[in-house]
Amino acid sequence: MPTFNMAVEHFIPHVGGKPVLDELQKSLGFSNLDMEASRMTLYRYGNTSSSSIWYGLAYVEAKGRVKKGNRVWQIAFGSGFKCSSIIWRAMKIVDFDDKNPWTEEIAWFLVSGNLVGCEPFPSYFEPSK
Template sequence: MGGAAVLLSNRPFDRRCSKYQLIHTIHNNTASSDRSYNCIIEEEDHEDHVGFTCTKDLLVVATNTIRSNLTATGPLILPASEQLLCLANHLIRCFHVANILPYVPKFQHAVDHFFPHVGGKPVLDEVERNLRVSGKQMEASRMTLYRFGNLSGSSVWYELSYAEAKARIKKGDRVWQIAYGSGFKCSSVIWKAMRTVDREEKMNPWRDVIDQFPVVDPQSAGTFPFYFEPSI
């Protein structure tokens, strides 16, 4: 189990003691679709045991919802050069000028730190492959999964704490947290570091062990117990 609490303030004089400034929030919820709502749901089985049911629609629904969130997030954070490449690619495909694949923006040019929801190793593998982010940018996610397992939505804060404990958060850095879950829903938050964060902060859950990370081979951490073919 994991948990996290964050104190937000809109009082101007709190700026002096704040660690981060909230820049953007983007939220998608597709629960109006029965397919999305029922892809992962809590219910009782025939023996009245409460559990979660995941359907074959889960992977497709999750992919579509996350893609919609990225589409909304991109224009807010991507540099002009990346947005122009996206526009050019879109126009070429719309007017059938050439048979090309959709352009995947280089989100690593837009933010300094990327912390996706830790839902298991296959999930992180897909995020790294599809968004083409570096192994270094995925380090905090993989080490959080290795040490704590799937912490649900709070995992993005454990990842941020990892980067802080590694003394990687510098003043002016932009941080992107993205989390998703049943509904299906997906949320992105963009922060700007107001100061360089001290790696020795007492409340950091990584403080006493951070020098032991990253581990060399976390490949076996957090795998799903089974796989299933996604629906179309």
């Protein structure tokens, strides 16, 4: 098994749901910190399909974790055998600003400990009439 953390500093997989994240973490040997951005994206925004990798990137930026020279690996899955990934290198220290979707609430996402049981916010919809 390759040690992916030797190649990238931040890993942001597609938020396909809790079982997908659990299996990725187990099979690729990632820590809870490696999976934090995706799990918090699932918790806060739910499964937003391919856009979840951008919410995850915004999360690590808002946490002030992306430093100059860091590599960020975004990986997304689709139906069937579709998979796409990209590795970005930060050209400067990346911090959050007022356009970051986490700006207003990042302080509330002080994560420590086990994230495996993290579930998304419940959504309740009124049927249209």
